[in-house]
Amino acid sequence: MLYVCAVELKEAKEKFIQAWGTLGSNWGINRTMAQLHALLMVSPEPLSTDEIMEELNISRGNANMNIRALIDWGLVSKVHKPGERMEYFSAEKDMWKVFKQVAKERRKREVEPIFKVLGEVGQVKPGKHNKEEVKEFQEVIKGIQSFASKTDRTLEMIIKADENWFLSSFIKLVK
């Protein structure tokens, strides 16, 4: 009886971990990294590298690499248990914080290069025989630039905003 319940919880966690992995890979995040994140989200206690290897059936190298990546993204942190030499890891469990952190990192990693490219390609000067085409090209690029900067500002705002402020603003607008 007790056994059954324990298995159910284990299965639920397993299912969630798989789903989170799939979700991640749809969004350009390495599946194992997403699974590892999910595992730590549903672990009441911090886990060691060995426990993670065991739970996800992955190698030490793989575990280490993805733990580092998650730490790099600011989603996981090291925990030192007193009197223990081994490192343990725990994840942020508050989804709003997770979202903000991911948004922040992606913004940092992707917005800068996009603006750079858009700025560069927008510089094309028209010649005598392709004035029209250059103009049309520049229009499209300008449109993208404008969208990108609006999105960027919005994103920055959301990142800085407090959860309740953000949500309540939207709820008010929806009503």
Added chain:
Amino acid sequence: MLYVCAVELKEAKEKFIQAWGTLGSNWGINRTMAQLHALLMVSPEPLSTDEIMEELNISRGNANMNIRALIDWGLVSKVHKPGERMEYFSAEKDMWKVFKQVAKERRKREVEPIFKVLGEVGQVKPGKHNKEEVKEFQEVIKGIQSFASKTDRTLEMIIKADENWFLSSFIKLVK
């Protein structure tokens, strides 16, 4: 002289296409698909499959497959030139519309399955000896569910909203 200008435009387009491809693959979109989309965005005229093959240096099968996928995403449409048998393709160039369309599709494809899994795993019933653990697990899942439904509603609103309405709302909030 004229030659130089033409080359510059071509290079700018090329650079943009590459950048768009990279951006896409960071977000879980096949690189060729993103490049094809970029190519059509900067083409004043609709292009045929052969022109696309030529521009991107890809095979007919690849071109065909990615054109279909883009049509499926609602980002590209067939254009029939009067008196011509060959099909031509053109892309939506308004970034706001592109964004809305992508958001709409992703929502359709991803929100449903996530809610399903969250609903399922949230059902775990506590046994005698893991009450605490089940409760903690359910808390995390509930948090994600709540975030997901808020995000979903916000997304729906954005999709339905008119560009100006959306932006001006945000601008007001920022001021």
Added chain:
DNA sequence: ATATATTTTCAGAAAGTATTGAAAGTTCAA
């Protein structure tokens, strides 16, 4: 210092995805 525990690295292997190209399928004008 030395031994031991733990983490990190990285070349090669495996797995996962995208691409090719030729054959099959479709459409349509004559």
Added chain:
DNA sequence: TTGAACTTTCAATACTTTCTGAAAATATAT
């Protein structure tokens, strides 16, 4: 119908990404 023009499919292949595992590096206790 026929066949030329064009589109779609799909098995084989190429390419990319991820993973492994053992060796190297690092940290800690004695």
